Amino acid sequence: MVQNKQKEIMGRDSILKAIKQHKPDLLPIPEIDGARFDDDVNLLDIFKHNVALVGGSIKEVDKALIDIEIKKQFPHAENIVALNETSTLGTISVNKQTDPHELATIDLAIVNGAFGVAENGAVWVSEKESIVRVLPFISNDLVIILLKEQLVLHMLQAYHKIATRDRNFGVFISGPSKTADIEQCLVIGAQGAMSLTILLV
Amino acid sequence: MSHAEKATIFNKNEAKVNWHDKALWYVREKRDNAAHGVKEWEYLRDLASAIKANVLSDLDTYLVEFEANALKNGIKIHWASDAEEHNAIIGKILDDNKAEKVVKSKSMLTEECHLNPYLEAKGIEVVDTDLGEYIVQIAKETPSHIVLPAIHKTKEEVDELFQEHLGTKPSNGNPEYLTNEARKHLRGKFLKADVAITGVNFAIADTGGFVVCTNEGNADMGSHLANVHIASMGIEKIIPKEAHLGIFLRLLARSATGQPITTYSSHFNKPAEGKEMHIVIVDNGRTEQLSREDFRASLHCIRCGACMNTCPIYRRSGGHSYDATIPGPIGSILSPGKDLTKHSSLPFASTLCGSCSNVCPVKINIHEQLYKWRQIIVKDIKQPMVKKSILKIAASVLAKPKIYDFAGKSARFMLKHAPRFMIYNKLNAWGKARELPEIKNENFDQWYKINRKK
Known part of the structure; x- marks a missing residue:
């Protein structure tokens, strides 16, 4: 035990010492001129286009009709976790203490997205929205409810938006899980959610 | 070889x-x-390159800053000078947690350190959960590409492997069927794993957090289910600020597969309540490369x-x-x-x-x-002797215009008039699996002399 700890400390010091010895003279961090990425485009149109491009489906719905839309799309879902305040479809409740393994049989998760990124169709979902980290991944299907005014153009703006968040866990989700590892054939539904539906309200 | x-x-x-x-x-x-x-793509590349150059010029400071911030957030930090230390550190974390089953998501660093054989020798079950890595693991091979690990395998070969290891039905290599069978099998592994090991795409000095990018969601399935998450990173994975991810994530997936971003870009800053998160920072020859x-x-x-x-x-x-x-x-x-x-x-x-x-x-x-x-x-x-003598001959031919002119003319004459067997044989590597160009008219020198007069 003690010996192992000793070795690790040596590892740290020897690595840092080697870097100090070998690194080149200090080079500056570049200033990022964000204005160069500005583009006068319709965020909603681009976002919709890119969600479809990455294999997701997207629809604008009236807030009062969320549940009707979800029922229509997922008529057979039984085990549902609904973390959106207007949805009453939830059959299983979760909290911070929920053992993630218990969510293995979830058919459908309905979570809020914090905001969307137009350039790549990604939506930011943090622990605040998913409560249990594994939920958006382990659920068979995933529905994200997103306010349509909550869109940014690109990732630099996205990071500006989450700069002051409570940092625990968060993920940009762009489409359903997918793989092309067998002869480059795209297959939707790898280890994470099999489908992603974004409902814009 | x-x-x-x-x-x-x-x-x-x-x-x-x-x-x-x-x-x-x-x-x-x-x-x-x-x-x-992407508007200003080249500007993004310039920025990314300059940020990385800055990182290397101040790497020790950034690593110390990263460590301090990660520790504050309850992440445990380990340092490994080489592959052996890396494996020993991970082995010890597994021992401390009495772990028997490990799921891994893609990490070229753990491949570099030959972690799998080390853990298997300790009697630990290690499953690679990226589909491509899973395929090469059961085939007892190594990845042949860093993003597409099984690109060298045909779907029929995958079909046979899955029949043998997963008991699937013959499907003529149906990718949907095979992917879904792997999904079912790997679900079981995720749910039973004691420890999840992932790589690190970016480690952020000013927050002490790190980002892992996957399309399959395997890194998240592993790390959010297991009680212990170990992430291995090379020292060069550091970036100064979280805001810089706005540059790198715009470049990464587009350059890799042409996607605008990977399906999941997961940001780990703190372990979930009651769980452990470890980061192993590895040198393994990188400081030496830094010196060159x-x-x-x-x-x-x-x-x-x-x-x-x-x-x-x-x-x-x-x-x-x-x-x-x-x-x-x-x-x-x-x-x-x-x-x-x-x-x-x-x-x-x-x-x-x-x-x-x-x-x-x-x-x-x-x-x-x-x-x-x-x-x-x-x-x-x-x-090799052959290479040396060919280069010597080439040097003397290129140094003497008359010999060069004669050699060129003979080659052109041969290509035009010699029978096939004299050109397409073992001695001419340029004739392998390819037709040599058809020879027409005069060479450039002759053409120039004629046309200059006109």
Whole structure:
């Protein structure tokens, strides 16, 4: 035990010492001129286009009709976790203490997205929205409810938006899980959610 | 075996080589489409390159800052000078947690450290959960590409492997069926794992957090279910600020596969309540590469694989011909730094066309570094007799205009008039699997002399 700890400390010091010895003279961090990425485009149109491009489906719905839309799309879902305040479809409740393994049989998760990124169709979902980290991944299907005014153009703006968040866990989700590892054939539904539906309200 | 010898073996199956070549070129074309759709793409590359150069020039400060911030957030930090220390540290974490089952998501670093055999020797079950990595794991092979690990396998080969290991039905290599069977199998592994091991795409100094990018969601399935998450990272994975992810995530997936971003870009800052999170920071030859001025920029690499997809040699020789953890152009400048003798043929596995440097999202001058390694290798490592004598002859021919003129004329005469067997035989490597150009009219010198008079 003690010996192992000793070795690790040596590892740290020897690595840092080697870097100090070998690194080149200090080079500056570049200033990022964000204005160069500005583009006068319709965020909603681009976002919709890119969600479809990455294999997701997207629809604008009236807030009062969320549940009707979800029922229509997922008529057979039984085990549902609904973390959106207007949805009453939830059959299983979760909290911070929920053992993630218990969510293995979830058919459908309905979570809020914090905001969307137009350039790549990604939506930011943090622990605040998913409560249990594994939920958006382990659920068979995933529905994200997103306010349509909550869109940014690109990732630099996205990071500006989450700069002051409570940092625990968060993920940009762009489409359903997918793989092309067998002869480059795209297959939707790898280890994470099999489908992603974004409902814009 | 040299790269050329291994490439010869890969080239025995011409149909497969042709498929491999086209499949990767298609990925390159997707990369172009994605890149051309981004306003100020070249500016993004400039910024990424400059940020990485800054990182290397102040790496020790950033690592210490990263460590302090991660510790504040309850993440445990370990330092490993080499592969052996890396494996021992992970072995100890597993022992401390009495872990028996491990799920891994893609990490080229753990491949580099040969972690799997180390853990298996300890009696631990290790399952690679990225589909491509799972395929090569059950085939007892190594990844042949850093983003597309099983690109060298046909769907029929995967079908047979799955029949043997997962008991699937013969499906003529139906990708949907096979992927879904793997999904079911891997679900069971995720749910029973004690520890999840992932790589790190970016480690952020000013927050102490790290980002892992996957398309399959396997890193998240593993790390959020298991009680312990261990992430292994090379020292060069550091970026100064979280805001810089806004540059790198715009470049990474577009360069890798032509996607606008990977499906999941997961940001880990704190362990979940009641769970453990560890980061192992690894040197394993990187500080030595940092000391080599000419090759330092190879540490900018963000492992997108774009240089492999575009390389005419890689596409037609396959990743395994490089006999290194990281194959392709970037691997050919990293590997000689680790073992110059073993990897001395790799810098020659290039046409120096520069395509790799053109697509590199962090602007590594790959082809120039390949050329520089060649200068070192011909001085330090004994070259094959044939190569030496051919180069000697070439040098004397090129130095004497009259002999050069005669040699050129004879070659043109032969190509025009000699029978096929004299041209397309073992002595002429340029005639292998390809037709030589048709010879028409005079050479340039003759053409110039005639046309100047006009």
